Amino acid sequence: MTIPSETGTSTDTAREPRRNEVLQHVTALIGEHGIDGMTMRQVAHATGLSTGTINYHFGNKRGLVLAALASAGEAPEGSAPGGSPLSRLRRLLASFVLDSQERRAWWQFWVEVAAQSARDEELRRHERARQTAQRRHVEEVIEEGIRRGEVRADLDAATAAEPLIALATGLAILQLTAPDEVTVRRASETLEDAVRKIATGNAASDSGDAPRASNG
Amino acid sequence: MTIPSETGTSTDTAREPRRNEVLQHVTALIGEHGIDGMTMRQVAHATGLSTGTINYHFGNKRGLVLAALASAGEAPEGSAPGGSPLSRLRRLLASFVLDSQERRAWWQFWVEVAAQSARDEELRRHERARQTAQRRHVEEVIEEGIRRGEVRADLDAATAAEPLIALATGLAILQLTAPDEVTVRRASETLEDAVRKIATGNAASDSGDAPRASNG
Amino acid sequence: MTIPSETGTSTDTAREPRRNEVLQHVTALIGEHGIDGMTMRQVAHATGLSTGTINYHFGNKRGLVLAALASAGEAPEGSAPGGSPLSRLRRLLASFVLDSQERRAWWQFWVEVAAQSARDEELRRHERARQTAQRRHVEEVIEEGIRRGEVRADLDAATAAEPLIALATGLAILQLTAPDEVTVRRASETLEDAVRKIATGNAASDSGDAPRASNG
Amino acid sequence: MTIPSETGTSTDTAREPRRNEVLQHVTALIGEHGIDGMTMRQVAHATGLSTGTINYHFGNKRGLVLAALASAGEAPEGSAPGGSPLSRLRRLLASFVLDSQERRAWWQFWVEVAAQSARDEELRRHERARQTAQRRHVEEVIEEGIRRGEVRADLDAATAAEPLIALATGLAILQLTAPDEVTVRRASETLEDAVRKIATGNAASDSGDAPRASNG
DNA sequence: AATGAATGAGCTTTCATTCAT
DNA sequence: TATGAATGAAAGCTCATTCAT
Numbered sequence: 001m002t003i004p005s006e007t008g009t010s011t012d013t014a015r016e017p018r019r020n021e022v023l024q025h026v027t028a029l030i031g032e033h034g035i036d037g038m039t040m041r042q043v044a045h046a047t048g049l050s051t052g053t054i055n056y057h058f059g060n061k062r063g064l065v066l067a068a069l070a071s072a073g074e075a076p077e078g079s080a081p082g083g084s085p086l087s088r089l090r091r092l093l094a095s096f097v098l099d100s101q102e103r104r105a106w107w108q109f110w111v112e113v114a115a116q117s118a119r120d121e122e123l124r125r126h127e128r129a130r131q132t133a134q135r136r137h138v139e140e141v142i143e144e145g146i147r148r149g150e151v152r153a154d155l156d157a158a159t160a161a162e163p164l165i166a167l168a169t170g171l172a173i174l175q176l177t178a179p180d181e182v183t184v185r186r187a188s189e190t191l192e193d194a195v196r197k198i199a200t201g202n203a204a205s206d207s208g209d210a211p212r213a214s215n216g
Numbered sequence: 217m218t219i220p221s222e223t224g225t226s227t228d229t230a231r232e233p234r235r236n237e238v239l240q241h242v243t244a245l246i247g248e249h250g251i252d253g254m255t256m257r258q259v260a261h262a263t264g265l266s267t268g269t270i271n272y273h274f275g276n277k278r279g280l281v282l283a284a285l286a287s288a289g290e291a292p293e294g295s296a297p298g299g300s301p302l303s304r305l306r307r308l309l310a311s312f313v314l315d316s317q318e319r320r321a322w323w324q325f326w327v328e329v330a331a332q333s334a335r336d337e338e339l340r341r342h343e344r345a346r347q348t349a350q351r352r353h354v355e356e357v358i359e360e361g362i363r364r365g366e367v368r369a370d371l372d373a374a375t376a377a378e379p380l381i382a383l384a385t386g387l388a389i390l391q392l393t394a395p396d397e398v399t400v401r402r403a404s405e406t407l408e409d410a411v412r413k414i415a416t417g418n419a420a421s422d423s424g425d426a427p428r429a430s431n432g
Numbered sequence: 433m434t435i436p437s438e439t440g441t442s443t444d445t446a447r448e449p450r451r452n453e454v455l456q457h458v459t460a461l462i463g464e465h466g467i468d469g470m471t472m473r474q475v476a477h478a479t480g481l482s483t484g485t486i487n488y489h490f491g492n493k494r495g496l497v498l499a500a501l502a503s504a505g506e507a508p509e510g511s512a513p514g515g516s517p518l519s520r521l522r523r524l525l526a527s528f529v530l531d532s533q534e535r536r537a538w539w540q541f542w543v544e545v546a547a548q549s550a551r552d553e554e555l556r557r558h559e560r561a562r563q564t565a566q567r568r569h570v571e572e573v574i575e576e577g578i579r580r581g582e583v584r585a586d587l588d589a590a591t592a593a594e595p596l597i598a599l600a601t602g603l604a605i606l607q608l609t610a611p612d613e614v615t616v617r618r619a620s621e622t623l624e625d626a627v628r629k630i631a632t633g634n635a636a637s638d639s640g641d642a643p644r645a646s647n648g
Numbered sequence: 649m650t651i652p653s654e655t656g657t658s659t660d661t662a663r664e665p666r667r668n669e670v671l672q673h674v675t676a677l678i679g680e681h682g683i684d685g686m687t688m689r690q691v692a693h694a695t696g697l698s699t700g701t702i703n704y705h706f707g708n709k710r711g712l713v714l715a716a717l718a719s720a721g722e723a724p725e726g727s728a729p730g731g732s733p734l735s736r737l738r739r740l741l742a743s744f745v746l747d748s749q750e751r752r753a754w755w756q757f758w759v760e761v762a763a764q765s766a767r768d769e770e771l772r773r774h775e776r777a778r779q780t781a782q783r784r785h786v787e788e789v790i791e792e793g794i795r796r797g798e799v800r801a802d803l804d805a806a807t808a809a810e811p812l813i814a815l816a817t818g819l820a821i822l823q824l825t826a827p828d829e830v831t832v833r834r835a836s837e838t839l840e841d842a843v844r845k846i847a848t849g850n851a852a853s854d855s856g857d858a859p860r861a862s863n864g
Numbered sequence: 865a866a867t868g869a870a871t872g873a874g875c876t877t878t879c880a881t882t883c884a885t
Numbered sequence: 886t887a888t889g890a891a892t893g894a895a896a897g898c899t900c901a902t903t904c905a906t
Contacts, residue, residue, distance in 0.1 A: 036252030040901060050867050108334045115331040118324045118392045127393050163406050166386030174382055176334045177343050190379050269891050468684035482888050540766045547763040550756045550824045559825050595838050598818030606814055608766045609775050622811050701870050
């Protein structure tokens with residue numbers, strides 16, 4: 001509750017540095033135990049607060065989870081600004097590669113939210129908003145890539161973004177289920193390949209032939 | 217009691233028609249409430265049995281979920297045999313399009329299992345086995361497609377299958393989060409497009425603009 | 433149930449060799465898990481029968497326990513006949529020394545029955561009967577010992593038996609709680625000492641001074 | 649709330665008068681129904697608390713039983729100080745005479761613990777500690793009796809204590825199994841007799857016929 | 865704002881017992 | 886006789902939530 005109104009950013013408020021700290025613990029705990037599996041006591045213990053205090057500030061468990069979802073936003077380092085469109089796209093897609101504990105933890109959290117979203121209207125709204133924002137972001141990057149000549153001009157940004165994200169998402173889940181190095185590396189290569197396929201070759205390293213063609 | 221005569225697909229439909237009936241209820245209930253959210257009492261009520269009986273046959277809730285996962289196998293109508301390789305591939309990918317309540321229910325079940333798998337070794341093994349079988353199936357279909365000239369010969373079946381499934385999986389989740397007609401139709405088109413891109417055009421309709429112009 | 437009427441002994445019947453086998457398993461299981469802790473399934477598994485069969489023959493769990501109590505009678509080797517009165521007494525008291533797994537198991541069974549008896553009228557009757565029989569047995573042995581001049585003539589058999597058994601019983605429980613060699617040896621010595629104190633010295637090995645006096 | 653001012657005996661009566669109240673109920677309930685027979689709901693009902701509260705404070709049923717065992721310590725009025733050594737010994741042994749409902753209840757609790765101890769390492773440790781403390785107490789009383797000339801000087805306190813307690817324990821169980829006045833009176837007399845046998849006659853009444861005539 | 869003891873509904877699981885075969 | 890699937894009451898325990906302090 002009590003979302004401060006006057007401070008600027010929505011992610012980290014001046015008067016409530018504690019709040020985000022709590023929500024980060026919640027995100028981690030959900031990734032570790034699932035939404036239903038996470039208990040208020042675990043949150044209390046992790047944050048050093050009491051269950052009473054947690055409920056006092058977030059109303060109830062649902063409010064806490066919702067707040068965590070709103071706060072967790074997107075995968076770490078997913079949308080750092082700067083660089084050419086293609087390099088930004090690569091960086092964004094790199095956040096779908098589970099090569100660090102941090103990334104893996106975030107995706108565990110996400111898949112839990114996705115599962116719950118399938119049967120919870122409000123959660124679904126949150127998650128859909130996140131996806132929409134992400135898709136728009138990719139669209140804009142692609143559009144700018146086209147303007148700069150880094151991306152093939154025959155592409156439609158509005159059509160190309162969604163499959164790209166879907167592919168990345170599918171690969172993320174695959175890595176969640178098969179958490180070995182080979183799977184992670186293959187996912188990374190597949191995503192690089194996907195970028196290569198939409199690139200003109202003017203700014204990207206490769207424009208070669210078939211994706212890793214290796215047959216007779 | 218009644219020993220089914222014609223089916224030879226499932227693991228043990230032999231003398232336990234009741235068993236599979238229970239597991240179908242479990243699959244549905246997990247899709248509806250999540251694994252943690254499903255209660256043994258719900259299962260008992262849905263099946264018309266008592267909780268004692270459920271536990272008598274499946275050991276405990278975990279055993280029940282595991283059995284359901286093993287039984288749920290794959291998305292409905294996912295791998296019906298017959299037809300040309302490309303049409304079989306289309307049919308398989310069509311099971312990732314959530315255009316019926318049955319499909320949607322199955323994918324709700326699946327995403328729940330995927331979430332739980334991220335933190336449960338045994339579930340992960342099950343799910344990984346399912347994915348591996350699915351990938352092999354797609355690989356074989358593509359290989360046969362290549363042999364028959366329906367699929368581009370420059371493709372490597374072993375490499376092409378995984379991204380295809382990942383794309384489809386990502387789209388399935390997208391449809392779960394945004395369960396509207398537009399999203400479903402777009403997912404369907406994206407998958408058809410993906411098939412078109414690997415087809416030669418001899419057997420399937422072609423839109424001509426392959427991601428990159430086919431090379432020598 | 434169905435106690436055969438025509439066969440001779442009450443302990444082992446001609447037509448039902450199985451019955452006593454079952455009850456021995458029950459005795460062992462009670463010693464291992466307690467009365468409440470023992471389950472009908474354990475009995476079924478141990479005997480190779482089904483729970484239905486067990487209940488068919490003994491009515492219910494209570495009947496089974498009662499039958500086991502009646503059958504278990506006394507500590508193993510407790511009342512083998514033969515030998516002089518004093519040696520028979522020593523042999524009987526030796527059954528209170530937990531120097532074998534068999535004895536220890538029996539006493540675990542017994543203490544469980546004793547605990548339950550404290551709040552179960554019928555069990556109490558059984559146990560009291562066993563104690564009475566045991567006391568009479570000791571009384572008779574002492575009386576014969578007096579007649580033969582092996583036991584001090586100033587003793588009253590009716591008064592001396594009970595404390596002797598009580599001492600032995602108390603020591604048995606002590607050994608149950610402290611199952612180490614020292615405690616067992618000390619119990620054995622204490623009982624030998626008790627026998628020595630009632631003996632005249634004519635037939636027993638010792639009539640020495642204070643019981644293990646070792647001070648000053 | 650109310651911090652007791654004069655008692656300093658128990659472990660933690662400090663700021664938890666409620667705790668001991670609960671444990672007394674537990675002791676009584678175990679005596680009445682046995683450890684397995686006592687339910688958490690019974691405890692909740694008897695104490696006026698909820699099962700959640702009981703588990704909140706004691707962790708689980710096992711923790712509750714263990715706490716009760718630690719708290720129950722010894723038989724009521726067993727070790728009140730004051731008086732001559734022999735009178736203190738008599739008073740202590742009197743706690744093995746089940747002539748009041750309170751005593752009987754305590755011994756029912758105890759025999760239940762003894763039974764459970766036979767197959768529970770931790771319970772056994774508790775019970776053994778209680779027995780050791782009790783034996784030491786008796787040893788000290790006997791030693792002081794010897795110093796004061798009330799107890800025969802040829803006795804070894806370290807050796808005499810254990811049989812005395814074993815005898816008393818065996819009699820207590822006997823009274824549990826045969827809860828009639830005669831048995832109780834006989835137990836009382838047997839114990840008085842045992843005291844007489846170790847007394848010199850200077851301070852206590854003596855029947856003169858020590859088990860064996862005192863030697864030079 | 866913060867606490868944590870207290871709650872009680874509701875969960876999974878066990879188990880003696882029944883009964884159609 | 887013998888079976889074992891089925892039962893359902895009841896157990897121990899968990900946990901989000903409340904509330905007096």
